[in-house]
Amino acid sequence: MSKTPLRPPLSEEVVAKLQSAVAKGRWKVGDRIPAEPELMAEMGVSRGTLREAIKALASTGIFEVRRGDGTYVRATSEISGTVQRVYRDHSDQDVLQVRFALDTQSARLAARAAEPKVIDKLRALLSQRSEAWEARDYPAWAQADWQFHLEVAQASGVPLMHEIYESFGDVFHGTKMVQRLADGFDGCLRAGHEALVEAIEAGDPERAARSVIENLDYCISWMP
Known part of the structure; x- marks a missing residue:
């Protein structure tokens, strides 16, 4: 009996979409990405799933979450984000x-x-x-x-x-x-x-x- 391939977590799909948007230049370094309600509606996901994806990209250095202000693009790739973090040290x-x-x-x-x-x-x-x-x-x-x-x-x-x-x-x-x-x-x-x-x-x-x-x-x- 064939097994149905397991679908990756929804948050991973959202991560991929956000990464693609940055890579294709939808948002440039220094830009603030759209507010949560707009992205939730666009991607058809819950607030929790979106936040999990943004948190994952913030950990790579691609995004920077600023409390009370929003989420900004810091780098265009994981390599660039890592370099920016390492440079500070x-x-x-x-x-x-x-x-x-x-x-x-x-x-x-x-x-x-x-x-x-x-x-x-x-x-x-x-x-x-x-x-x-x-x-x-x-x-x-x-x-x-x-x-x-x-x-x-x-x-x-x-x-x-x-x-x-x-x-x-x-x-x-x-x-x-x-x-x-x-x-x-x-x-x-x-x-x-x-x-x-x-x-x-x-x-x-x-x-x-x-x-x-x-x-x-x-x-x-x-x-x-």
Whole structure:
């Protein structure tokens, strides 16, 4: 006699729907999700089931429940949520050490696999970075720099590498990077940027890695 497959708990189905909504961009990081009555009606579930699902996603770091205010999106995936929680327990220096591993391997792999159109995109981002730095538009500078490094990670050809790198978001750049800027800091250092693109275009993995290390050593030297 065949057995009917067991259906997963209803709360797990709601978790999957909420995760999908975040992943597809229905709610962005920082957004407050709809109130409980609206979500209960939309998903056809009880308040208890919905709260159980939200609690599960809050434990992964994807949601943040604020008493008396609502539930907000903190991250777009469990990896990103975990990184955000872990970051609070470690210093900026520790986080930058993680970049040595991610950036150097991304650079090596990109030097073996990057296509001409990727090189063009990297150079365009560096041009935006330079223009923003000269204009003292630091948020725009940080955004262009971050997108550049994300593109290198994607050019590695390893999707997981890109996903892990992307999960660090504001930890590596964004407001935290801007807050660390100091007089004399070179925001357009060629090492790890223009020099990295040249190494990638030349198909030289070790030269690419050395360029990244030079850049990160420079960043560490400016940390308090």
